[in-house]
Amino acid sequence: MSTMPEFDYSTLLANSIHEVKNSLNMLLNSVDQVLVDQEDNTSETYHIFSQIQYEGKRVNDDLVGLLAIYRIKNEQYSINIDDYCVLDFLEENLGQHEIMIRHRKIEKELECDNNLYWFFDRDLITGVISNVINNLYKYTKNKIHVSAEKEDGYLVIRIKDNGPGYPENMLIVHEESDSQKSISFDNSNTGLGLYFSRLVAEQHKNKGRSGYITTTNEGIDGGGCFSLYLP
Amino acid sequence: MAIWSLKGKKVLIIDDFQEMRVILRTMIEPLAPDMIKLAQNGEEAIEHMEETKFDLVFCDYNLGKGKDGQQVLEEAKHRELLNFSSIYMMATAENTSEMVMGAIDYLPDDYISKPFNRTVIHARLKKLLEKKENLNDISQAISEKNFKKAITYCDQLLESKPANRLDLLKTKGELLIKLGEYDKAADMYEDIIEERDIPWAYMALGRVRYLQNDYEEALEIFEGLVKENPSNVAAYDWLAKTYEAMNDFNKAQEMLNIGVAKSPKSLIRQRNLAQVAYKNEDLETAKSAYEHAINVGQHSCYKQPDDYNGLAKTLVDSGKPDDAMHVAERIAKDFKNDSNAEMVAAITEGMVHTSKGDTEAASKRLDAALELFNQNPQGLSTDIALELTDLCLSSGKEEQANEITKNLIRNHHDDKDLIERTQKIYTDAGKSDAGSELIKNTTSEIVEINNKGAHLLKDGKLEESIELFMKAARGMPDNIVVNLNAAYSIMMQMQKTGKIKKYTSRVESYLERVHKIDPTNKKYHEMMEMLQQIIVKAKTKAA
Numbered sequence: 142m143s144t145m146p147e148f149d150y151s152t153l154l155a156n157s158i159h160e161v162k163n164s165l166n167m168l169l170n171s172v173d174q175v176l177v178d179q180e181d182n183t184s185e186t187y188h189i190f191s192q193i194q195y196e197g198k199r200v201n202d203d204l205v206g207l208l209a210i211y212r213i214k215n216e217q218y219s220i221n222i223d224d225y226c227v228l229d230f231l232e233e234n235l236g237q238h239e240i241m242i243r244h245r246k247i248e249k250e251l252e253c254d255n256n257l258y259w260f261f262d263r264d265l266i267t268g269v270i271s272n273v274i275n276n277l278y279k280y281t282k283n284k285i286h287v288s289a290e291k292e293d294g295y296l297v298i299r300i301k302d303n304g305p306g307y308p309e310n311m312l313i314v315h316e317e318s319d320s321q322k323s324i325s326f327d328n329s330n331t332g333l334g335l336y337f338s339r340l341v342a343e344q345h346k347n348k349g350r351s352g353y354i355t356t357t358n359e360g361i362d363g364g365g366c367f368s369l370y371l372p
Numbered sequence: 373m374a375i376w377s378l379k380g381k382k383v384l385i386i387d388d389f390q391e392m393r394v395i396l397r398t399m400i401e402p403l404a405p406d407m408i409k410l411a412q413n414g415e416e417a418i419e420h421m422e423e424t425k426f427d428l429v430f431c432d433y434n435l436g437k438g439k440d441g442q443q444v445l446e447e448a449k450h451r452e453l454l455n456f457s458s459i460y461m462m463a464t465a466e467n468t469s470e471m472v473m474g475a476i477d478y479l480p481d482d483y484i485s486k487p488f489n490r491t492v493i494h495a496r497l498k499k500l501l502e503k504k505e506n507l508n509d510i511s512q513a514i515s516e517k518n519f520k521k522a523i524t525y526c527d528q529l530l531e532s533k534p535a536n537r538l539d540l541l542k543t544k545g546e547l548l549i550k551l552g553e554y555d556k557a558a559d560m561y562e563d564i565i566e567e568r569d570i571p572w573a574y575m576a577l578g579r580v581r582y583l584q585n586d587y588e589e590a591l592e593i594f595e596g597l598v599k600e601n602p603s604n605v606a607a608y609d610w611l612a613k614t615y616e617a618m619n620d621f622n623k624a625q626e627m628l629n630i631g632v633a634k635s636p637k638s639l640i641r642q643r644n645l646a647q648v649a650y651k652n653e654d655l656e657t658a659k660s661a662y663e664h665a666i667n668v669g670q671h672s673c674y675k676q677p678d679d680y681n682g683l684a685k686t687l688v689d690s691g692k693p694d695d696a697m698h699v700a701e702r703i704a705k706d707f708k709n710d711s712n713a714e715m716v717a718a719i720t721e722g723m724v725h726t727s728k729g730d731t732e733a734a735s736k737r738l739d740a741a742l743e744l745f746n747q748n749p750q751g752l753s754t755d756i757a758l759e760l761t762d763l764c765l766s767s768g769k770e771e772q773a774n775e776i777t778k779n780l781i782r783n784h785h786d787d788k789d790l791i792e793r794t795q796k797i798y799t800d801a802g803k804s805d806a807g808s809e810l811i812k813n814t815t816s817e818i819v820e821i822n823n824k825g826a827h828l829l830k831d832g833k834l835e836e837s838i839e840l841f842m843k844a845a846r847g848m849p850d851n852i853v854v855n856l857n858a859a860y861s862i863m864m865q866m867q868k869t870g871k872i873k874k875y876t877s878r879v880e881s882y883l884e885r886v887h888k889i890d891p892t893n894k895k896y897h898e899m900m901e902m903l904q905q906i907i908v909k910a911k912t913k914a915a
Contacts, residue, residue: 159465162465162486163434163465163486165487166465166486166487167389167391167392169487170391170392170395170487170489171391171395173487173489173490174395174398177490201487212603216602216603216634217603217634218603219601219603219604219605220571220601220603222570222571223572224538224539224570226535226536229495229499232495233492233495233496236489236491236492236495237488237489237491237492239489239491240489256535258535258536258538260568260570264485267485346569346600347568347569348568348569
């Protein structure tokens with residue numbers, strides 16, 4: 142009789158996430174295909190598939206976040222810092238959400254110098270931005286404003302909307318010495334997203350300084366403003 | 373509509389899922405390439421690449437059973453199945469950093485994380501094509517192995533302080549390292565680090581310090597890297613390599629153990645761990661690491677029968693000769709139509725039989741190995757050749773042992789470590805004097821040839837010196853000095869006679885050998901440059 146091998150719950154979880162992500166990837170690509178082929182983007186079909194795509198992306202973002210958190214906490218995520226053209230990078234990130242932005246008739250604006258290059262882990266920061274944008278659909282009235290600039294030795298990426306803004310318990314202020322305040326998971330999805338974002342920001346270090354995030358309600362017309370600071 | 377296209381370009385899409393291949397094809401089709409081929413696994417992809425030189429290869433990292441995307445890339449580059457201008461794009465479902473930290477020569481041009489849509493892939497491709505175009509001269513020069521010229525192109529582009537400055541510096545640094553210009557490379561990396569903490573710059577600086585034999589400094593840099601980022605597996609690999617160079621094999625094993633625990637799927641890492649553990653007489657670790665190396669490497673172009681030999685030796689030492697025999701027998705199964713592997717298999721089986729005291733069976737396998745050796749004496753790695761010597765000596769085949777030793781020493785007469793190990797084998801067999809006599813005679817034979825040739829050169833007797841060195845190089849094709857001398861004499865002749873075409877490829881093939889044996893050899897680059905100059909001079913004369 143063979144004995145059961147020791148049950149490694151965390152590895153199982155990580156592997157399952159990987160599997161689910163692959164299926165999801167296939168699903169999202171197929172939905173994309175349907176949307177691209179639709180001539181009439183006001184049809185009911187188009188609307189339903191957009192909704193499927195949106196929810197699928199959210200699931201994907203959460204899985205990416207969970208997997209990254211797991212890896213970082215287990216010292217298995219080897220951060221890969223390189224320099225990238227920030228404008229290209231942000232355009233690509235918005236491009237990933239193109240269909241949804243068009244469908245929800247959101248006015249998007251991107252503000253970034255063409256010659257701005259910065260250092261970061263492309264996969265991780267893509268995860269952060271995707272998370273923020275996907276959340277923003279829910280709350281924004283009809284605007285999204287993305288900007289990036291150099292500020293005091295940091296690259297600051299800001300994502301603003303014109304929705305009702307973050308609730309009190311989701312506002313994050315950066316305090317120089319203290320570690321950032323604990324993030325409430327009450328509003329589950331946003332909580333996970335912010336926790337992930339902060340962890341990712343902290344992985345970015347340069348000359349003794351670490352990255353951080355802030356959330357304020359200084360967006361458009363008092364809407365939310367998410368800022369990511371990368372040293 | 374897109375104003376750019378893939379017109380005139382050939383595209384290969386590799387993915388194990390049929391649906392994914394179709395989706396990718398519909399994403400690429402609007403860009404109107406001349407050809408789109410689909411492959412469902414690495415083996416099929418390689419077959420396509422053998423037939424067609426693709427301009428764009430789009431490959432999923434995870435290809436199910438068989439080769440993964442990285443192994444496909446490695447084999448394609450290794451076998452030169454891709455043009456220097458080809459783009460290799462790897463799609464991944466998760467974090468790419470571990471792949472990025474791999475061998476610098478075998479990186480894809482870009483990674484793209486799944487899921488991605490049409491807009492994103494088109495934007496990426498456009499950027500990549502522009503980038504390739506921008507670096508065209510540099511990659512062309514690199515593909516011609518003219519690294520000096522490539523550096524000049526880098527410098528030209530750097531002059532305008534472009535936004536992709538660091539990208540160019542990264543390339544330039546690797547070129548400087550290839551040329552053996554370690555001081556210049558180190559200065560460059562230190563300047564970059566001065567500006568900001570960039571892991572790849574630290575990594576490269578550490579490698580340079582290692583190459584400069586500044587091991588203390590190298591250790592400090594690599595330790596800094598793992599302290600900052602405990603999952604930087606490549607830094608652990610280099611820590612191990614550095615400790616090994618310092619003869620601290622216990623520390624080396626400690627580092628490799630950490631690396632393997634964090635990332636077990638690397639053939640080279642497992643192989644290194646196995647070899648160090650065997651040296652440390654940690655048979656349990658050696659066994660497990662060799663087994664992993666064999667499993668992980670099943671579809672890699674780096675797989676070697678030597679790993680099976682190592683595992684068999686480990687098993688014999690652990691008192692499990694029957695298991696060892698199974699491993700030896702697997703060589704024939706896993707390496708088909710490979711006479712070198714056949715030789716390693718025979719040697720390994722001979723070794724196992726010897727350990728069991730079955731001298732008759734051992735002698736049979738040994739004879740088979742020796743027959744193969746006589747057909748192709750250059751096929752064996754030095755480790756296995758030494759093992760064959762050892763086996764011959766212990767079974768009374770001293771004459772054959774001497775032949776193998778002579779061949780080894782002829783090809784590596786200035787390798788002190790090898791000579792020491794050879795001497796030890798003779799000493800252990802109770803033939804210390806015979807061994808040292810043989811080594812001494814063979815070494816002085818080479819020295820004599822080189823001296824004689826040098827004299828002939830000095831006296832202007834070019835033809836005689838060419839004949840001497842060419843003959844010597846035939847007999848000892850892995851001897852660096854002899855190959856360099858052969859190339860040099862022919863170049864002198866080219867200069868004298870102005871006959872270029874007749875000799876160029878011959879010089880190149882001698883120099884290529886040198887570069888293959890020792891990629892850090894500085895003389896190689898000096899002579900390659902000399903050859904270029906001779907060609908240019910002859911051309912201007914002719915015009």
